Amino acid sequence: MIQRVLVPTDFTVNSLRIVLEYLENNNDEQVELVLVYGYKLGESISMLLGFTLDDHLAEMQNDDFLKGCEIIKSRFKDKVVEMYADCMISKNTRYVRNYLKGRQFTQIVLPDAFEFQNVEHTFDVVELLRTQPLPLPQVIPVAMGEDEMSRHDTLDSFFFRKKWRFSYE
Template identity: 20%
Template structure:
């Protein structure tokens, strides 16, 4: 089984990286770990009540969850497991500690700036993945219409 780390922003478009893994590792069972960067709360109360699962559930959209479930069902012969993890560190040393129990040697990341993070506590873990994972494959991805509109505020205001 091959364990692969893939960054996500909880959009359906980011699941293209999972499809790439399935197509490029045929006849290999995959354990795919989607990684999302999240800054821990600053206050003691926030730290005491922090739950990674609760944050993942808040961040995950209905369309993302449906697309992820469809992907797992359609490719059950290739996907052994598809999970989501929050990386809550600030540097490469923290990322190495995050990766150690996961035992990951491979990663698939988007080429260029593809992932989009709206929440102030969220960040793109791609730079940590590139720096700390042995085998990283960069993939050019296509943006969906919803993702493209988010870039242009005038066109979204005019509903173009």
């Protein structure tokens, strides 16, 4: 059975460490990774009418982040069936419950210590999921010990020093 896994992100290369820690410590089960970002949609009518998820995600994901995702998919091609991004657009308890239920997540990855970039109109998905009084799918804690890699947010310093052998497909 393929597991659908929610992984929090802020669309930085550094946040892909969460995905790597999960995949490296995961059994050999196949997963569909959904990289989830918290975005406060706002209340203005122009914001509500002008918001499209695809346009917003295209704006938020830079080339290094997308290349990092491709490297991960290539490196873990036996485990990762699908990997894509999504936005959680409200902190409302009903919305969060419906979001988790509707997308049928089987696992949620929660890093123990990770500082997401605080950008205007965003919120921390990890903190939200930790404080929600909801029954959550299986929670997978990921230890994110602070090391030298955590201070780098570039593709070369992050991936290529791991000495992986991979190919672009």
